[in-house]
Amino acid sequence: MGKWDGRRVAVAWDDARKALIVVWNEKGATCTRASIWNGKDLVALTGPGVSTGGAIDGEDETLPEFVLPATHPVTGRALFSGSDGIPKMLSPEGTWIELDAYPQAVEVLTPGPDGLVAWHSYGTASWNGTTWKQRDPWVSMRIDDTDRPHLVSRDLAFEILAYRASDERWAPPKTTGRKPEGASHTLVVDPRSGRIFVSAGHDDGTPLRTTWEWSESEGWCELKTESAPLPRADGVGVVVGDELIITGGVLPQTLDYHPHPTPTRMTEHFDGRRWTAYPEFHAPSNVRLLETDPVTGAIFAVEDRGNDVVLWAYQGEGRWNEGITISVQKEDDSPEGREDPRFAFDAKRRRLLMLRPFEIDCLGTGIFAAELAPWLDTLTAPGAEGSTIPIRKHDALNAFLAPSAAPIPVDWGAVESWLGLRLPADYKALVSAYGPLDIGEHIWLHMPCAVAGLFEYHEWLTKNHKYCRAVARDAPARGKPAVFHPAAGGLLLWGETRQSSFLFWDTSASDNPDEWPVVSFSVSAADQNVVPWHNYEMPLLQMLSAAIHDGVPLAGDATLGPLPAMAQRTANLAHDAVPWVPPPPAPPKNGKAEARRRKALTEGSGLAAIKVLVPPPKERYLGDATWEKVFEALGTRLPAEYVTLMNTYGAGCWSEYLRFGPPLAIDHKLGLVCQVAEVLEGYRSLRADHPQYHPLPTWPEPGGFLPFADSIDGDYVGWLTQGAPDEWPVIVYPHSADQGPPLTGKLTDILLEWLRGRFSTDGLPELDEPLETIGFEPWTEKDDEDEES
Numbered sequence: 001m002g003k004w005d006g007r008r009v010a011v012a013w014d015d016a017r018k019a020l021i022v023v024w025n026e027k028g029a030t031c032t033r034a035s036i037w038n039g040k041d042l043v044a045l046t047g048p049g050v051s052t053g054g055a056i057d058g059e060d061e062t063l064p065e066f067v068l069p070a071t072h073p074v075t076g077r078a079l080f081s082g083s084d085g086i087p088k089m090l091s092p093e094g095t096w097i098e099l100d101a102y103p104q105a106v107e108v109l110t111p112g113p114d115g116l117v118a119w120h121s122y123g124t125a126s127w128n129g130t131t132w133k134q135r136d137p138w139v140s141m142r143i144d145d146t147d148r149p150h151l152v153s154r155d156l157a158f159e160i161l162a163y164r165a166s167d168e169r170w171a172p173p174k175t176t177g178r179k180p181e182g183a184s185h186t187l188v189v190d191p192r193s194g195r196i197f198v199s200a201g202h203d204d205g206t207p208l209r210t211t212w213e214w215s216e217s218e219g220w221c222e223l224k225t226e227s228a229p230l231p232r233a234d235g236v237g238v239v240v241g242d243e244l245i246i247t248g249g250v251l252p253q254t255l256d257y258h259p260h261p262t263p264t265r266m267t268e269h270f271d272g273r274r275w276t277a278y279p280e281f282h283a284p285s286n287v288r289l290l291e292t293d294p295v296t297g298a299i300f301a302v303e304d305r306g307n308d309v310v311l312w313a314y315q316g317e318g319r320w321n322e323g324i325t326i327s328v329q330k331e332d333d334s335p336e337g338r339e340d341p342r343f344a345f346d347a348k349r350r351r352l353l354m355l356r357p358f359e360i361d362c363l364g365t366g367i368f369a370a371e372l373a374p375w376l377d378t379l380t381a382p383g384a385e386g387s388t389i390p391i392r393k394h395d396a397l398n399a400f401l402a403p404s405a406a407p408i409p410v411d412w413g414a415v416e417s418w419l420g421l422r423l424p425a426d427y428k429a430l431v432s433a434y435g436p437l438d439i440g441e442h443i444w445l446h447m448p449c450a451v452a453g454l455f456e457y458h459e460w461l462t463k464n465h466k467y468c469r470a471v472a473r474d475a476p477a478r479g480k481p482a483v484f485h486p487a488a489g490g491l492l493l494w495g496e497t498r499q500s501s502f503l504f505w506d507t508s509a510s511d512n513p514d515e516w517p518v519v520s521f522s523v524s525a526a527d528q529n530v531v532p533w534h535n536y537e538m539p540l541l542q543m544l545s546a547a548i549h550d551g552v553p554l555a556g557d558a559t560l561g562p563l564p565a566m567a568q569r570t571a572n573l574a575h576d577a578v579p580w581v582p583p584p585p586a587p588p589k590n591g592k593a594e595a596r597r598r599k600a601l602t603e604g605s606g607l608a609a610i611k612v613l614v615p616p617p618k619e620r621y622l623g624d625a626t627w628e629k630v631f632e633a634l635g636t637r638l639p640a641e642y643v644t645l646m647n648t649y650g651a652g653c654w655s656e657y658l659r660f661g662p663p664l665a666i667d668h669k670l671g672l673v674c675q676v677a678e679v680l681e682g683y684r685s686l687r688a689d690h691p692q693y694h695p696l697p698t699w700p701e702p703g704g705f706l707p708f709a710d711s712i713d714g715d716y717v718g719w720l721t722q723g724a725p726d727e728w729p730v731i732v733y734p735h736s737a738d739q740g741p742p743l744t745g746k747l748t749d750i751l752l753e754w755l756r757g758r759f760s761t762d763g764l765p766e767l768d769e770p771l772e773t774i775g776f777e778p779w780t781e782k783d784d785e786d787e788e789s
Contacts, residue, residue, distance in 0.1 A: 179220045180212045186235035186246050197244055199270070200232045207231030211270070226274045230266060236290045240299060240382075244270040245314070247301060248287030251433075263287070264433065267318040278318020282425070284310070289352075291345040293372075298379035302343050302352065309343075309354070311375065316382035326352070326370050350376060408435045408449045409579045415448045418458075418582035420486065424505070424513045426541045427494065435577065436570040440548055440563025443503070444570055445495045448580040454572050457580045461485075464493055466656070466773065468502055468521055470765040475526035478533055482521075483508075491519060494540070500524045501554055506535065518543040525555035527736075601756050606748045607645060613755055617778040620650025623664030623671060633666055633673045635700055639725045641748050642708060651779035655755065655767055658717070660709045662779055672708060679707050679716060683733070695739055696720070696731075705733065715763030734763035 185201035185208070198212040209228035214220050235249030247267040265283040269276045289302035299314035300323070311323040344353045350373040410432060416422050430437070431447035439445055448457040465484040468491075472482050485492045489508030496502055500523040505516040518536045526532040532555045536543045546552050551561030600612035631637045651662035665671035669678075680698045683705070687694035699706040699721055706728075707718035714735035719728035720742055729742035730750055740762055743750055753759035755774045760766035767773050 178222065180210070180222075182208045184233035184249075186232060186237055186249060188237035188239060188244055188246065190239040192239075195239075197237070197239075197270075199229045199246065200235070202231070202233055211275075223272075225270075227276075229268060229270065229275045230264075230277055232264065232266075232268070236287055236301075238290045238292050238299060240292060242272060245290065245299065246270070247284065247290055265429070266433065267314075267320075282322070283318065283320045283429075284312040284322075288341070289343040289345065291347075293350065293376045293379065294347050295350065295373075296376055296379050298376060299382060300376070300379070304341060304343075309352070309370075311352075311372070313379050314382055324375050345372075406435075407433055408447070408577050410448055411579070414582055415580070419492070421492065421507060422513045424516060424540055426514070426539065430541075434567070434569070436573045437567045438570045439544060439567045440561065441566070442498050442560060442563050443495055443544070443547065444497070446493075446570075449573065449577045450580050451573055451577050455577075458583055461493055463656070464496075464502060465491075468493075468523075471523055471526050472521065472532065473766060476529060476531045478531045482533070491521075497554075497560060499554065499558060499560065501560070505540075514539060516540075520554055520560075522555035522558065525558070528556065530556045606746075606752065607641070607648065610748060610752050610755065611648070613752075614654075614774060614776045616648050617650065617652070617776065619778065619780070620648075620652075621662055621779045622646060622650050623662040623666065623668065625664040625666045627664070629666060630663055630673060634676065634706075636706075636721065637725050638708075639719070639728055639747065641726070641746055645748060645751075649776060649778070653712075653777045654751070655774050656777070657712055658709055658754075658764070659711070663708075675710075676707060679710075680705070693738065696733065705731065707733070711735075711763060713763075717764070732761055732763040734761075737762035 180198045180201075182201045182203035185198045188197045188199075189195075190197070193215070196214040198214070199210070201208045209231050211223040211225055211229060212220060213223055229246070230251060232246065232249045232251060235246045237244055237246035239245075245267065247265075249264060251264045251266075263285045265285050267278050267283065269278075284301045284303040286304050287301045288304045290299070291302075292299050301312045301314065301320070303310040303312060307327065309326045311326070313321045313323050315321060341354045345351075346353055346369075350371070352370045352372050354370075408431075410428075412423070412428055412432075431445065436447045436449060437443075437445040446455075446457070446460065450456045469482070469484050482491060484490045485507065491504040492507050493502055493504050497520075502521045502523070504519045504521065505513075506519050507513070507516055509515065509517050517538055518540060520534045520536070522530075522532045522534075534553055534555050536546070536552060538546065543552065547561040548563045549561075551559050551563075554560050596612050600609045603609070604612065627638075627643060646660065646663050649660075651660055651665075653659045661670045661672055661675055662668060663672040666673050668674060676699070683694060683696070683698055687696075687698075697704040703720050703722045705718050706721050707716040709717040711717075716733040718731060718733065719725075720731050721728055730745075730747055731742045732740065734740070743761065745753075750759065754764060754767065757767045
């Protein structure tokens with residue numbers, strides 16, 4: 001076996017020879033030796049200019065110093081790039097061939113008639129595998145403030161350059177009429193027909209939503225489409241059959257002139273008539289190339305991640321599978337910063353080619369090659385037998401104008417862990433990209449986020465689940481009674497409408513959250529004693545698309561839509577929304593105490609049973625006065641059981657619904673004395689105008705109504721002051737119903753039965769699942785200070 005003895009050894013595979021080339025500088029010599037490793041021995045190369053023993057004569061400065069060896073992507077010859085920056089290829093005869101320097105400021109790299117074509121700031125150049133050749137320096141590039149091109153153009157008017165092999169020149173064919181305007185469009189060439197499609201982009205920052213087509217016979221033509229493309233800038237695309245598929249780029253809120261642009265993950269289809277957009281959370285970002293493999297028909301994207309290139313396989317309908325990762329980081333001599341690379345797909349050899357502008361990289365010519373055939377052979381075309389998901393043509397959010405506010409980060413793992421459910425991918429993708437949305441000026445799509453004093457996801461979800469459960473209980477039912485999350489298979493709220501309807505997923509419909517149908521619940525229908533439910537039997541995006549384009553029914557005779565084809569950030573969540581943090585888990589329950597609570601649901605009476613169901617708070621707030629002062633201010637004593645109840649619990653809210661103000665805070669606007677005066681003054685005014693709806697006398701009239709609590713819905717609970725205070729009957733003054741009779745029983749007995757879920761009346765709805773819903777939130781001194789301020 002041969003061996004070498006020298007310095008600066010380098011090796012590279014020579015595909016043409018099917019062997020490994022070994023080169024080195026011999027110690028003390030001004031020559032370079034080259035040998036072939038055939039698997040057993042080193043065989044010296046001989047030929048013109050090569051001395052016996054494989055020494056290639058020459059001065060040190062003219063010889064390759066063997067940095068960055070690699071294989072030539074076209075000829076398959078071994079390449080070695082020296083520190084002089086000039087790449088050298090070993091010829092079949094064993095001589096070194098210098099390769100011309102590649103063009104600078106390359107913007108677009110595409111396969112061309114004789115190898116590769118680079119569009120750059122100074123014109124065009126082609127690479128035939130050995131040399132770069134400059135062409136047509138008069139051709140100017142349309143460059144915007146990010147130094148990225150859109151189409152080769154002259155005088156800011158779009159031009160299409162056609163290659164003439166006879167004189168190796170690129171020249172624009174003659175076109176007439178209007179041409180596309182603006183910048184940062186998505187440009188897609190149909191290789192079969194030669195047609196070119198240009199869509200979206202922007203004009204001095206104003207989003208464009210047009211679609212243009214160029215053909216050699218017709219020139220430029222703006223297409224009249226039934227829906228508009230997303231206002232995407234700098235996307236990439238491919239024509240597959242009769243469909244145009246586009247991905248990558250950025251959307252208006254993150255255009256390139258934005259300080260920190262964020263690439264979009266949304267994919268669009270165009271069938272020549274209608275654009276369909278598919279948001280997807282797990283999809284490629286910063287996509288540089290979208291191509292079709294000529295062998296399998298598979299569609300794949302090239303994602304640039306800096307030191308890595310990631311390939312993704314397209315499955316249809318905006319769904320992607322992450323594939324292989326190719327490392328392009330150089331170990332020792334990679335510069336601190338680098339220009340964005342340019343990619344091209346060598347379809348004939350099924351190779352990915354990458355060019356780094358302004359760099360001499362592993363091929364000296366600035367071109368990096370990666371074999372894709374082994375990975376591509378594992379793929380299938382979308383829609384073909386064996387593919388994961390076929391491409392289906394249906395509308396999604398294809399007409400939305402992207403909101404201008406930045407997205408709100410979401411920790412989906414934490415959210416789904418707290419919910420105990422996986423959420424639909426289309427929902428996660430949509431709110432991850434845009435945040436909470438006001439869709440079509442009628443639908444509020446909410447998300448896990450928080451705005452101080454306005455919105456908190458946990459509170460919104462649990463409060464509205466309880467509210468809808470209470471309203472649905474008294475409404476006409478269709479089928480089995482509604483069950484709400486967190487019960488197994490319960491309805492899960494995701495949005496609301498301006499028509500007092502709530503929008504849910506039916507989580508019982510499938511184990512796959514992407515198949516959960518949308519169900520609406522109409523409060524107004526329930527109030528009219530009409531079945532308030534409607535199941536759309538379609539997932540989120542399909543339901544939204546139907547609402548926009550055709551309109552969808554609501555309960556009763558109401559409809560939702562057709563809606564304006566637009567979406568914007570929900571007004572009160574536009575600026576101050578922050579990421580949502582799930583509440584900490586509830587402390588483990590005491591087994592014995594829980595058993596006593598369950599027993600108290602059916603056994604015991606009065607305040608004693610209430611104290612078992614809802615243990616009194618350690619600290620309570622009543623106010624600073626005395627009971628005698630309160631009796632003096634009101635002009636009457638109060639029932640002893642009320643005094644005892646307030647001394648035991650203080651002011652606060654029962655089951656997040658029934659509120660007792662601080663009775664001893666005489667001068668507080670929410671204290672008992674001030675509330676009695678305010679409520680009765682309003683009642684008397686209403687009674688004067690509508691006595692038929694307000695028949696009660698008011699304190700201090702004989703038997704007059706004396707309120708002591710109110711509900712979050714504006715109902716009031718009080719006494720009819722008939723006889724001695726301990727004999728006063730309790731009565732509810734309902735906000736949204738006719739006045740009913742006095743209730744049977746004392747205050748503590750009524751409160752106990754209500755907490756047990758066994759009593760309800762207008763203004764005091766029945767509680768669901770008492771052990772889960774009952775509780776008492778005490779009034780604190782901080783609450784007192786907040787109210788006063």
